[in-house]
Amino acid sequence: MYRYDQYDRQLAQERVAQFRDQVRRRLSGELKEDEFRILRLQNGLYMQIHAYMLRIAVPYGMLSVAQLRMLAHISRKYDRSFGHFTTRHNMQFNWIKLQDVPDILADLASVEMHANQTSGNCIRNITCDEFAGVARDELIDPRPYAEILRQWSTFHPEFAYLPRKFKIAINGAAADRAVIEAHDIGLQALKNEQGEIGFRVLVGGGLGRTPIIGVEIAPFIPWQDIITYLESIVRVYNEYGRRDNLFKARIKILVQAIGIEEFRRRVEEDWQHTRGGACTVTQAELDRVAAYFTAPAYESLPDTDAEVAALRARDPLFASWLKHNVKSHKISGYASVALSLKRTGIAPGDITAEQMDVVADLAERFSFGEVRVTHMQNLVLADVRQSDLITLWKIARAEGLATPNIGLLTDIICCPGGDFCTLANARSITLARAIQERFDRLDYLEDIGDIDLNISGCMNACGQHHIGHIGILGVDKSGEEWYQVSIGGSQGSPAALGKVIGRAFSFAQIPEVIDRLLHVYMRERFDGERFIDTVRRLGNEPFKEYVYATPVPEAAALQMPDYDLLKVGVSYDTPFYSPRF
Numbered sequence: 001m002y003r004y005d006q007y008d009r010q011l012a013q014e015r016v017a018q019f020r021d022q023v024r025r026r027l028s029g030e031l032k033e034d035e036f037r038i039l040r041l042q043n044g045l046y047m048q049i050h051a052y053m054l055r056i057a058v059p060y061g062m063l064s065v066a067q068l069r070m071l072a073h074i075s076r077k078y079d080r081s082f083g084h085f086t087t088r089h090n091m092q093f094n095w096i097k098l099q100d101v102p103d104i105l106a107d108l109a110s111v112e113m114h115a116n117q118t119s120g121n122c123i124r125n126i127t128c129d130e131f132a133g134v135a136r137d138e139l140i141d142p143r144p145y146a147e148i149l150r151q152w153s154t155f156h157p158e159f160a161y162l163p164r165k166f167k168i169a170i171n172g173a174a175a176d177r178a179v180i181e182a183h184d185i186g187l188q189a190l191k192n193e194q195g196e197i198g199f200r201v202l203v204g205g206g207l208g209r210t211p212i213i214g215v216e217i218a219p220f221i222p223w224q225d226i227i228t229y230l231e232s233i234v235r236v237y238n239e240y241g242r243r244d245n246l247f248k249a250r251i252k253i254l255v256q257a258i259g260i261e262e263f264r265r266r267v268e269e270d271w272q273h274t275r276g277g278a279c280t281v282t283q284a285e286l287d288r289v290a291a292y293f294t295a296p297a298y299e300s301l302p303d304t305d306a307e308v309a310a311l312r313a314r315d316p317l318f319a320s321w322l323k324h325n326v327k328s329h330k331i332s333g334y335a336s337v338a339l340s341l342k343r344t345g346i347a348p349g350d351i352t353a354e355q356m357d358v359v360a361d362l363a364e365r366f367s368f369g370e371v372r373v374t375h376m377q378n379l380v381l382a383d384v385r386q387s388d389l390i391t392l393w394k395i396a397r398a399e400g401l402a403t404p405n406i407g408l409l410t411d412i413i414c415c416p417g418g419d420f421c422t423l424a425n426a427r428s429i430t431l432a433r434a435i436q437e438r439f440d441r442l443d444y445l446e447d448i449g450d451i452d453l454n455i456s457g458c459m460n461a462c463g464q465h466h467i468g469h470i471g472i473l474g475v476d477k478s479g480e481e482w483y484q485v486s487i488g489g490s491q492g493s494p495a496a497l498g499k500v501i502g503r504a505f506s507f508a509q510i511p512e513v514i515d516r517l518l519h520v521y522m523r524e525r526f527d528g529e530r531f532i533d534t535v536r537r538l539g540n541e542p543f544k545e546y547v548y549a550t551p552v553p554e555a556a557a558l559q560m561p562d563y564d565l566l567k568v569g570v571s572y573d574t575p576f577y578s579p580r581f
Contacts, residue, residue: 001062001370002147002292004112011155012109015116019043020102027099042122044115045101048420052096055118056108060128060146061089061373065360068371070111072356078104081353085341087413087464088167089127089373090118094420116154121162123153123234127169129177130374133293134382136330140189140197142172144290145223148281152227159234163241164249166234167206170199179375181205181214181495182467184251185230188493190220198222203233203263204255207461211497212252215260217267223286227279232270236263296368296383301333305386320404320442321393335386337367339379339396340403340411344436347429348414349377358399366392377413378406408445409453409518410436413464417457417474418481424457426474426481431455431510438511448518451531452491467491469532470517471498472510483510487517487543488535501544509552516547 004012022039025031031039040046044055056071063071071091075083078100079093086092096104108114117124126149128142129135149168153159159166170187171178180186186202198220205214221229237251240258255263312319327336339359342348351359359379363371366388367381374380379401384392396402405411412435415421417428432455439445454468465471471486482504489498505513518531520543525534535543 001064002059002143002289008112009109012112012114015043015114016102016105016109019105023098023102038120040101041119042117043101043105044118045096045098046119048094048416048422050420051094052098052101053420054093054096054101054104054115055086056091056093056113056115057118057125058089058091058113058373059150060126060132060143061130061375062143063371063373064111065364065369065371067111067113068356068360068363070107070113072353072360074104074107075353075356082350083353083356084347084416085349085351085373085377085379087375087377087462088125089375090125091373092416094416119165121164121166122160123156123162123166123168125167126150126153127167127178127375129171129173130372130380131177131327131336131382132172133295134329134331134334134336135173135177136328137174138172138330139174139191140172141290141293142170142178142187142189143293144286145172145187145189145226146170147289147292148227148285149230152231152279159238162234162238163243164246164251166237166251168230176491176493176495179464179467179491179495181493182207182211182464182491183214185233186214187226192220196222199226201229201233204252204260205495206250206252207464207466208250209247209459209461210250210253211461211466212256213495213497214252215255217260217264224281225275227281228274228277229267229271231274231279232267235270236266240266295331298331298334298383299385301385301387303332303386305333305389308386308389311390317404317442318390318393320446321397321402322389324404324406324408325402326389329383331383333386335384335389337381337384337389337392337396338374338406339381339401340405341378341401342405342411342436343400343403344410344440345433346400347416348412348432351379355399355401358395359401362392362395376406376411378411404442405445407450407452409439409448409451409514410445411453412436413452413454413468415455415457415462417455417463421457423460424474425459425476426457426483427507428455428457428463428474431472431474431483431507434507434511435514438515448522449530452489453514454489464491465489466497467495468498469535470514475504477504482506485510485513485517485547487540488532490532499540501540502548505552506554508554512552512555513547516552517543520546 026036046053079095084092126146133141167183168185169178169180169183172189188200201218202214203217325338367383372380412432414432418424452469454465455472456463456465457474467489473484486498486500490496
């Protein structure tokens with residue numbers, strides 16, 4: 001993985017010193033909150049309901065064991081012994097004291113981590129496929145390009161104050177596992193007729209208040225020109241994007257307002273002045289960065305392991321884990337393992353300090369000292385020998401990291417919601433728990449099959465509910481929390497936005513609503529047909545009819561006080577063990 005050079009180290013150290021002084025001035029009263037706000041956001045520091053939240057970047061989702069152990073240390077010393085992985089490869093700590101933040105940033109810098117540009121109107125963390133470098137369907141390894149884009153975009157002086165936040169995702173495989181169609185810029189690697197590597201460029205995607213699928217602006221940009229071309233896109237956006245209306249400031253609104261043809265014309269006009277210039281990526285530069293992402297020392301191994309096959313045959317739990325959590329690898333004798341952070345009763349994406357240390361140990365022992373973060377809020381050990389799968393499974397299972405539900409209903413994507421976030425209209429993590437408990441039956445989950453369920457606590461869509469097969473959005477109705485339900489969304493390529501089935505539901509009704517949606521699916525599906533395929537074939541109407549045919553009961557066990565952290569006697573002045581619940 002990438003290692004800091006002298007420029008990265010100097011930048012990180014200077015940033016820590018700068019923010020330490022800014023925090024000192026804020027605590028002394030020299031800086032007022034309205035003056036300090038933009039400074040703290042530049043360092044990934046948010047004010048939430050109970051405390052400050054610090055968002056830490058994990059560029060393109062890669063962590064070394066030293067970095068993960070540092071996150072565990074920070075969670076113990078400065079937080080409440082847990083952290084939260086987001087849908088964009090970031091780690092969030094939710095109980096941070098302002099006076100501790102400079103020390104936290106210094107600790108992060110010591111292991112080549114930072115919180116730069118994890119907030120604010122700038123180019124955010126570059127994301128890519130969690131199976132980069134090991135997937136069998138991969139055309140190119142996107143990580144060197146992601147790192148080049150990270151270096152280009154970090155503190156870019158022209159793009160420090162964009163009209164709104166800006167997100168880029170890059171995919172190097174046939175299957176889109178980076179959700180490129182839902183980003184401000186999405187890059188898909190491909191080869192032209194001459195066999196040359198380049199990128200199909202999408203622009204104007206995004207979720208939030210106005211969800212839009214990105215559109216193609218260029219069918220093929222040579223890899224050498226990718227920085228200059230993206231720079232022209234962002235420059236046009238920076239010049240013409242709206243700054244008078246926060247809700248209309250994203251690039252997707254500009255693209256829709258003037259049309260993709262006019263937007264493309266302006267980009268091409270700007271690009272003519274910079275193409276072939278100083279920001280052209282040279283082969284030497286690509287080789288330099290790519291050298292940080294060379295393959296580990298793989299052994300020559302058989303493609304199957306007899307002991308693994310034997311245990312699969314006699315242990316259904318192990319067999320289910322292999323089916324859902326273990327992915328094929330491009331190297332014979334190896335596999336990629338997803339460690340589920342979706343155990344019932346725990347907020348999706350949450351991980352304790354003890355589990356971070358366990359995962360670091362597992363990575364060191366079984367996967368060449370590297371951990372991947374997925375946009376599904378799970379972790380991946382990318383390079384595990386098949387002969388180690390049994391031992392790994394036993395350890396992970398004992399630590400609550402082997403729930404065999406990757407891709408199933410309880411593998412829920414979920415934002416922090418109203419339990420933590422000041423922007424939320426309704427709670428997300430408590431609802432996720434209610435859903436997990438309702439459907440925590442492995443045989444039933446297996447029968448349902450692949451299904452994406454995404455929950456967002458507000459229209460900002462941090463839980464990406466628009467692209468869930470089932471999407472749930474928290475809304476406010478006269479000061480009370482309610483939830484809209486949509487179906488038919490999907491990530492991947494082509495991506496699709498879900499459609500709301502009808503009027504909103506209360507917190508206590510949602511598990512029953514999901515049960516009714518699944519009933520229609522089980523009744524109407526063809527053999528082997530996934531939930532999303534049945535929805536596409538039938539449309540929303542049969543699902544809507546059944547959901548609203550009779551009143552959805554208010555489940556007594558799911559009344560708000562039962563799952564409301566603020567109403568069950570939890571003190572926010574003392575640590576507690578169980579993350580959130």
